[in-house]
Amino acid sequence: MSVLSKFEPNTLWEGDTRDGTQLVQRVTEHLRKMIMDGELLPETQLPNEFDLSTLLNVSRSTMRSALAILEQAGFIQRRWGVGTFVTKNPPTYNNLSLNSGVTQLIRSSGEEPGCVELLLATRPASERVSNQLSIELGAPTLVLERVRLANDQRVVFTVDFLPLSLFHNPNCDIPLADIEEYILEHQSFYDFLRQRLSLEIHHGIAWIRPYSAGDYISDKLQIRTGSNILHIEQVDFDTNGEPVALSDEYYVADAFRFYIYRSTQGA
Amino acid sequence: MSVLSKFEPNTLWEGDTRDGTQLVQRVTEHLRKMIMDGELLPETQLPNEFDLSTLLNVSRSTMRSALAILEQAGFIQRRWGVGTFVTKNPPTYNNLSLNSGVTQLIRSSGEEPGCVELLLATRPASERVSNQLSIELGAPTLVLERVRLANDQRVVFTVDFLPLSLFHNPNCDIPLADIEEYILEHQSFYDFLRQRLSLEIHHGIAWIRPYSAGDYISDKLQIRTGSNILHIEQVDFDTNGEPVALSDEYYVADAFRFYIYRSTQGA
DNA sequence: TTTACCACCTTGTCGGACAACAAATTCTCT
DNA sequence: AGAGAATTTGTTGTCCGACAAGGTGGTAAA
Numbered sequence: 001m002s003v004l005s006k007f008e009p010n011t012l013w014e015g016d017t018r019d020g021t022q023l024v025q026r027v028t029e030h031l032r033k034m035i036m037d038g039e040l041l042p043e044t045q046l047p048n049e050f051d052l053s054t055l056l057n058v059s060r061s062t063m064r065s066a067l068a069i070l071e072q073a074g075f076i077q078r079r080w081g082v083g084t085f086v087t088k089n090p091p092t093y094n095n096l097s098l099n100s101g102v103t104q105l106i107r108s109s110g111e112e113p114g115c116v117e118l119l120l121a122t123r124p125a126s127e128r129v130s131n132q133l134s135i136e137l138g139a140p141t142l143v144l145e146r147v148r149l150a151n152d153q154r155v156v157f158t159v160d161f162l163p164l165s166l167f168h169n170p171n172c173d174i175p176l177a178d179i180e181e182y183i184l185e186h187q188s189f190y191d192f193l194r195q196r197l198s199l200e201i202h203h204g205i206a207w208i209r210p211y212s213a214g215d216y217i218s219d220k221l222q223i224r225t226g227s228n229i230l231h232i233e234q235v236d237f238d239t240n241g242e243p244v245a246l247s248d249e250y251y252v253a254d255a256f257r258f259y260i261y262r263s264t265q266g267a
Numbered sequence: 268m269s270v271l272s273k274f275e276p277n278t279l280w281e282g283d284t285r286d287g288t289q290l291v292q293r294v295t296e297h298l299r300k301m302i303m304d305g306e307l308l309p310e311t312q313l314p315n316e317f318d319l320s321t322l323l324n325v326s327r328s329t330m331r332s333a334l335a336i337l338e339q340a341g342f343i344q345r346r347w348g349v350g351t352f353v354t355k356n357p358p359t360y361n362n363l364s365l366n367s368g369v370t371q372l373i374r375s376s377g378e379e380p381g382c383v384e385l386l387l388a389t390r391p392a393s394e395r396v397s398n399q400l401s402i403e404l405g406a407p408t409l410v411l412e413r414v415r416l417a418n419d420q421r422v423v424f425t426v427d428f429l430p431l432s433l434f435h436n437p438n439c440d441i442p443l444a445d446i447e448e449y450i451l452e453h454q455s456f457y458d459f460l461r462q463r464l465s466l467e468i469h470h471g472i473a474w475i476r477p478y479s480a481g482d483y484i485s486d487k488l489q490i491r492t493g494s495n496i497l498h499i500e501q502v503d504f505d506t507n508g509e510p511v512a513l514s515d516e517y518y519v520a521d522a523f524r525f526y527i528y529r530s531t532q533g534a
Numbered sequence: 535t536t537t538a539c540c541a542c543c544t545t546g547t548c549g550g551a552c553a554a555c556a557a558a559t560t561c562t563c564t
Numbered sequence: 565a566g567a568g569a570a571t572t573t574g575t576t577g578t579c580c581g582a583c584a585a586g587g588t589g590g591t592a593a594a
Binding site for chain 1: 545546547548549550554555556557
């Protein structure tokens with residue numbers, strides 16, 4: 001009963017075609033958020049599919065698609081003839097499968113994000129950058145270096161590369177100062193891309209490797225040279241599958257616990 | 268046309284209720300395998316949903332659920348009113364979201380897996396082990412240490428912990444020698460659990476961190492003390508959500524490239 | 535030549551029906 | 565009264581058919 005009531009006030013989004021996202025995605029997102037926010041505790045049984053669909057004002061088909069996605073991602077488990085339950089250990093915290101930015105990662109760890117030693121510049125694309133972003137070698141790119149803070153402690157050093165053509169083209173011309181101002185205030189590059197360029201990041205592909213801090217990075221993070229570092233090299237793609245940004249993230253060892261839910265299917 | 272023909276010989280699995288797996292899962296698995304094996308190349312358009320469903324002999328609803336899962340996992344992309352396409356960069360290689368064992372990881376990298384310095388023993392559960400496996404502190408556990416080879420090169424050192432009660436209880440009693448023999452021949456612990464104990468691993472939760480090789484590990488992997496190591500601590504769960512095994516995997520830096528597909532949803 | 539419209543193909547959503555499965559309940563026989 | 569079998573109930577899994585909504589390309593009109 002009390003579980004049912006949690007879904008009550010959601011007759012929303014009926015004619016809500018604002019952002020073009022699909023119904024299934026919005027329902028999936030809604031339920032995932034309820035689990036991540038702790039509204040639906042682990043091991044609680046959800047209402048049956050029919051009730052759920054009527055409560056959220058969608059058909060059972062769409063509800064089932066959403067549930068299938070959530071099940072594959074490890075948030076819920078469905079038992080034929082029994083019911084649907086929130087997983088015992090849903091992948092809520094620091095889940096690498098969810099492409100949240102560094103700022104949110106820090107915030108979800110319950111700490112206060114910050115930023116120092118911001119450095120904004122333009123540089124010609126190196127071979128690696130040009131390959132990953134599918135642009136010409138030497139093409140001008142925007143480079144954004146930041147030392148990220150969690151409760152005033154240096155935990156991550158990030159370097160972002162974006163083709164300069166995104167900000168400086170016949171359609172728009174955004175001065176670097178605007179970008180710097182926005183980043184200093186909001187801290188999130190994703191938000192900037194969405195709000196100012198209406199550019200939506202669809203997904204990222206990350207490459208994870210252990211690393212040893214060189215002089216430059218150890219200086220940025222104020223740790224000893226040779227300290228353990230987790231290096232994440234990530235390329236972000238837009239809805240069309242085109243690369244948008246290349247990011248290098250250097251994490252101080254054990255500053256965060258990164259988890260991955262690994263589905264055993266495909267052998 | 269040639270794309271259609273690839274689905275031809277699959278009127279299978281109609282009355283095939285062998286393992287109790289759902290139709291949606293089998294279809295998902297089938298398509299994912301086709302993509303991973305290169306039968307469906309990136310950016311190729313799939314047949315429309317109706318044709319696909321008839322070709323694979325399932326309803327359109329089932330097909331759609333499978334497609335939803337594959338889309339969320341980054342293998343395909345659907346465009347309303349246009350069609351369904353294989354992603355530009357499908358997460359096929361060394362995808363950490365798929366819980367394949369080390370043996371298969373090595374094999375999928377095109378190298379020959381091997382194993383040396385196998386060590387099988389029983390030890391009382393430490394605090395960490397007892398916590399992760401939900402067993403009593405000091406309860407007897409099976410410990411399996413292995414140095415894994417890729418083309419005769421030492422690349423991973425793995426340590427697996429399993430409650431001894433799995434192998435030694437009123438229902439069954441498997442001597443350690445049997446386990447050792449099986450592992451030496453087949454190398455895969457997952458296979459052993461499935462075949463001999465009919466225990467299916469449903470998923471795992473991995474924790475990733477950079478590490479520095481101590482004396483013991485550097486000796487096992489024959490690298491310098493203090494070398495960079497990628498440490499993956501993983502707990503595997505069965506279908507009921509109960510923990511089955513705890514594994515520590517120590518990867519030589521850059522022996523493999525680990526990728527993760529990160530979906531940008533949930534912000 | 536350019537533009538507006540329209541037909542066609544695709545995916546998205548809906549609603550209902552039935553099958554398969556699990557658990558609780560009831561019934562029956564001892 | 566107790567134990568086991570049959571039934572009922574509730575849930576998820578699968579199927580079918582219909583229509584809405586978006587995209588593309590061709591066609592006809594301006």
